[in-house]
Amino acid sequence: MKIGYAQTVITPSLKSLVYLAGFGHNRRAESVHDDLFARALAVSTEQTTLILCSVDLIGLFTPDVEQIIRQVNRPDLQIVIAATHTHHGPDTAGLWGPDDKTRGVDEAYLTELRQKVADTLLGAIHALQPVSSFKSGSVFVRGVVKNARNPEILDEELTVLQFLGADGRPLASLFNFPCHPEVLWEHNPHITSDYPGVLCARVEQRTGAPCIFFSGALGGMMTPDVVDHSFEECQEMGLALAHAGLETFELAEVMPAEDISIQKARFGAKLTNPLYKFAFWRKLLPDVRDQQGNVNSEVNLIKIGDLWLATVPGELLPKLGLEIKARCLGAGARVAGVIGLANGWFGYILPAEDFKYPWNPFKPGQHYEETNSIGKEIGPRVMRAVKGLL
Numbered sequence: 001m002k003i004g005y006a007q008t009v010i011t012p013s014l015k016s017l018v019y020l021a022g023f024g025h026n027r028r029a030e031s032v033h034d035d036l037f038a039r040a041l042a043v044s045t046e047q048t049t050l051i052l053c054s055v056d057l058i059g060l061f062t063p064d065v066e067q068i069i070r071q072v073n074r075p076d077l078q079i080v081i082a083a084t085h086t087h088h089g090p091d092t093a094g095l096w097g098p099d100d101k102t103r104g105v106d107e108a109y110l111t112e113l114r115q116k117v118a119d120t121l122l123g124a125i126h127a128l129q130p131v132s133s134f135k136s137g138s139v140f141v142r143g144v145v146k147n148a149r150n151p152e153i154l155d156e157e158l159t160v161l162q163f164l165g166a167d168g169r170p171l172a173s174l175f176n177f178p179c180h181p182e183v184l185w186e187h188n189p190h191i192t193s194d195y196p197g198v199l200c201a202r203v204e205q206r207t208g209a210p211c212i213f214f215s216g217a218l219g220g221m222m223t224p225d226v227v228d229h230s231f232e233e234c235q236e237m238g239l240a241l242a243h244a245g246l247e248t249f250e251l252a253e254v255m256p257a258e259d260i261s262i263q264k265a266r267f268g269a270k271l272t273n274p275l276y277k278f279a280f281w282r283k284l285l286p287d288v289r290d291q292q293g294n295v296n297s298e299v300n301l302i303k304i305g306d307l308w309l310a311t312v313p314g315e316l317l318p319k320l321g322l323e324i325k326a327r328c329l330g331a332g333a334r335v336a337g338v339i340g341l342a343n344g345w346f347g348y349i350l351p352a353e354d355f356k357y358p359w360n361p362f363k364p365g366q367h368y369e370e371t372n373s374i375g376k377e378i379g380p381r382v383m384r385a386v387k388g389l390l
């Protein structure tokens with residue numbers, strides 16, 4: 001087995017106006033607190049080469065992901081591009097412009113971004129080097145995340161993976177945790193990757209090797225359990241997760257580098273949300289529907305030894321994330337994780353039984369997530385596709 005890593009800074013220039021994505025309209029970036037990155041980790045065997053890419057962005061729609069994969073132009077590669085969902089990066093969707101009529105996307109930035117991500121993916125392939133073993137594990141990190149929609153449903157599990165060279169030194173680490181990168185809150189005007197950036201920097205400092213972070217099932221509404229929404233709290237949360245993962249590596253068994261596999265399943269689900277239809281009509285968002293009014297996307301099941309990672313194209317609610325992980329463990333995994341916002345982004349993905357579209361979507365009360373979801377069908381369709389792979 002071989003692995004390769006590459007990263008590229010994707011922070012937008014502040015020479016032109018940058019609208020920050022997440023929260024309300026017209027959040028104009030004033031400064032760069034810390035850079036945003038595209039990070040790519042390639043894992044390769046004789047049979048399969050997989051590239052896992054993480055971008056410090058709110059999300060990327062399927063047409064952008066497909067365009068990047070076309071630009072890479074390597075049909076032999078299995079590519080997963082996921083967003084961390086930071087709420088302090090540029091608008092890559094369109095919803096967060098100066099007002100509710102104007103797209104917040106800088107198209108020149110988006111074009112440049114797609115090329116940078118494509119180059120980063122190829123950079124990881126060019127950096128392939130032999131790996132002899134790996135460690136994986138998970139740990140419950142208490143007190144950093146809360147569920148603002150259903151406080152009783154909480155996923156506090158951090159899933160980690162580390163590849164080691166022949167001399168036993170770390171070559172790369174992967175961290176996976178289900179919480180919105182929004183320690184900094186709605187009035188923050190500074191570009192930042194939020195807690196994942198702190199996490200990666202500390203792991204890289206301690207291991208001397210790159211670290212890549214993937215957000216898990218962070219939907220409805222897994223959010224940092226903080227008070228002041230300050231950079232100090234952001235630092236604390238990133239460090240708590242970094243240290244919990246590093247301790248997990250200390251205790252984990254070293255396994256020989258084995259085969260990897262990736263299985264893909266495609267699905268379609270009806271788009272029923274009137275707010276999305278209105279946003280398409282206003283050309284705020286790219287219309288991603290097919291002729292039947294469905295959106296089409298994919299889930300993947302990645303196996304790296306006995307670590308299984310399911311990927312889903314949006315913000316899965318933790319109830320479904322917990323179910324997927326439990327099913328992976330039941331089907332033979334020793335450690336499981338979920339990578340959210342992967343190869344597409346369709347807002348929240350809810351369990352059908354919890355889905356109640358509010359009578360007034362502008363005053364959604366406890367049902368805000370439904371107003372940022374394509375509809376009731378996507379939850380069951382995603383789960384059916386994942387169960388099919390298991």
Ligand SMILES: [Zn+2]
Pocket residue numbers: 085180315
């Ligand atoms: Zn979100």
